[in-house]
Amino acid sequence: MVAMTKKPNNKASFYKSTLIAHVRHYGAVSRTQLGQSTHIRMPVVTALIRELIENGVLVESGRSVAGRGRKQILLSLNGRHGFVVGIEFDLDHMLAVGVDVCGNVVAKQSMPMPALKTNTAIVKALIALTESMIRESGYERSALKGIGIADPGIVDSKAGVSLMCTLMPEWRNVPLRRLVESHFAVPVLLDENTRTKTLCEHRHGAGQGLQHLLLIDVGSGIGCGIIMDGQLYRGHTNMAGELGHVRVVENGPICNCGSSGCLETVASYPAIIRQVIKALQDGTQSMIAELAGHRLEAISMAHVFEAAGHGDKLALGLLDHAIQYLGYAIANAVNLFNPEAVLINAHQAAAEDLIVAPIQQIIDRHTIRLSGKSPEIRVAKIGEEAGAWGAAMLILDQLFASAAGAVGSAIINRRE
Ligand SMILES: [Zn+2]
Known part of the structure; x- marks a missing residue:
């Protein structure tokens, strides 16, 4: 910056x-x-x-x-003056958006992650999707002002380096900003995807107008984005918001981070699916088996939520168990940060009814309130492009920083 x-x-x-x-x-x-x-x-x-x-x-x-x-x-x-690309990736897929300088999404594309997840293959795929986004954006290539990247792991956003990702063990110490900048020759910024989603919900989604906000991203991991005084909070070494790695179970399952009993090991979607598979292997009857065509490897959270919607005992029991842990962790975060609202990004439409109300009850019971009511639990509303769109906002914010003479002039003085 x-x-x-x-x-x-x-x-x-x-x-x-x-x-x-x-x-x-x-x-x-x-x-x-x-x-x-x-x-x-x-x-x-x-x-x-x-x-x-x-x-x-x-x-x-x-x-x-x-x-x-x-x-x-x-x-x-003038939205036609230029555009930026925001790109997000995780274990399974990558999604890119083209965003005009006014902040509007003008194009969107996604593709699966490479089957072989070497660092070289991932970087190559990110560059290929960005190239494709530029071609599909409707802008001249020379109008590209910058690229924002949302990373699924822990990053050093100042240095532009992906430090580690518990979901992809090989993805360590990758100088992603330098690699992408040297290919496209425009400014590149990198941040964690939970933070870019939080930024996007704060500007355009369920968190608009709030000064103090938490976004809980529940999926393959569990992250927490923090807005304090209207700004993203990253912490001393960029590690703020690792809610998935707060310890909730004594002698619990080993976590990818090296610790044990972390929230992610009992309440993330892969953890819930592991518990479903174990229960089915132990002979528990459940509609989930039917929904997945009796193939254990095909079981997904969509099946679990669908079964729960039909009153399936196994699905309801395991979700209730996970939500209790999640709710207590969120209540702790609420007591620490005193937000106006907590947004839940659960990645499944069916999850909203099953998650939001029970978490609101836990928050109401377990957070300190001197006056008024406890923070409202809301559903995040942007959807799948939130991470990529938020990454694009990071780069737009840098380009438009009012006192950034050198960077700003790249926008001002470049005639197309
Ligand atoms: Zn952990």
């Missing part, structure tokens, strides 16, 4: 960055409003806006309707 204290390379460039940042923040605004909010003199505002319109960065987007007096022409970012 470019430090806020960095000196702009020249005054006009700095003013242009500032004007663009204000247009992005406030949406459609008039020249007069820009002059008032930036404290830049009006003749300078007028001249620079003319230049930014000529360069295709800003467009005139209608007239103000409120108030009396002359209607003023409003200015907005």
